[in-house]
Amino acid sequence: MSGYVEMGKVIRNVQIGSDVWLIDVYALKQAAEAKVGQFCNVRVTNNSAPLLRRPISYAGFDAEKGTITLLYRVVGAGTELMTHLVAGDTLDCLGPLGEPFQTTPNMLLVGGGVGIAPMLCIASHLQEGEAAQVILGFRNESETFWADLFKDTSVKVHITTDDGSVGTQGFPTAIMPALLQENDFTSVMTCGPTPMMKGVATVAQEHGVPCQVSLEERMGCGTGGCLGCSCDGANNKRYKVCTDGPVFPAEEVFF
Numbered sequence: 245m246s247g248y249v250e251m252g253k254v255i256r257n258v259q260i261g262s263d264v265w266l267i268d269v270y271a272l273k274q275a276a277e278a279k280v281g282q283f284c285n286v287r288v289t290n291n292s293a294p295l296l297r298r299p300i301s302y303a304g305f306d307a308e309k310g311t312i313t314l315l316y317r318v319v320g321a322g323t324e325l326m327t328h329l330v331a332g333d334t335l336d337c338l339g340p341l342g343e344p345f346q347t348t349p350n351m352l353l354v355g356g357g358v359g360i361a362p363m364l365c366i367a368s369h370l371q372e373g374e375a376a377q378v379i380l381g382f383r384n385e386s387e388t389f390w391a392d393l394f395k396d397t398s399v400k401v402h403i404t405t406d407d408g409s410v411g412t413q414g415f416p417t418a419i420m421p422a423l424l425q426e427n428d429f430t431s432v433m434t435c436g437p438t439p440m441m442k443g444v445a446t447v448a449q450e451h452g453v454p455c456q457v458s459l460e461e462r463m464g465c466g467t468g469g470c471l472g473c474s475c476d477g478a479n480n481k482r483y484k485v486c487t488d489g490p491v492f493p494a495e496e497v498f499f
Contacts, residue, residue, distance in 0.1 A: 248273040267335070280347065283490065342485075351366065356381040363435060383405065460490070476497075477497050
């Protein structure tokens with residue numbers, strides 16, 4: 245499925261960190277059909293530049309309200325333009341796109357950076373019979389504002405920081421073995437920097453727990469036509485992250 249193009253109405257667009265923003269957009273069809281792990285490809289201007297859409301994972305969606313929630317970090321011209329949107333403005337949204345996470349009864353979620361967004365989406369949309377805990381990895385205390393986003397969910401939050409200023413010092417993999425031994429997790433889900441995800445996938449494999457990873461790649465069309473987000477897979481396969489992913493079993497893309 246190639247998603248819907250919706251001229252979404254901005255409900256709010258607020259800064260929650262030094263370079264991180266949260267935007268709620270009225271996009272009725274996407275809100276009704278989006279699944280955890282999928283993404284929206286947004287166009288931030290009616291002009292020719294910037295030319296390409298920006299892929300942003302759903303941090304949440306509300307079918308009753310008809311809204312989708314996106315978390316984005318300002319990294320270039322496109323996302324900088326997004327910061328100027330105010331309530332009532334229009335955002336060109338294409339979605340839902342990509343393959344979602346396949347949730348299981350008891351999940352360990354591991355997120356870093358804006359990769360925390362799809363983990364928040366899972367935590368906010370647990371189905372009956374599902375439970376989860378989440379590890380959030382930060383560089384230092386200044387980034388821990390992300391943890392506040394999980395206050396309205398039922399998941400238990402574990403924090404690691406590179407400098408030890410909050411939570412456990414180290415990367416998320418520092419506390420994974422103990423958590424995997426103490427809990428009967430049926431899957432691990434992760435999104436964030438590639439080195440972090442590879443580490444998470446390795447620990448999960450060592451403990452015999454299936455792991456799904458959400459890859460972050462530059463994209464052009466988001467619908468499989470331009471091949472700009474192709475990546476190597478197992479057994480010499482080539483995958484298009486936008487349509488074959490962004491969510492993959494870890495062994496398909498890492499081992």
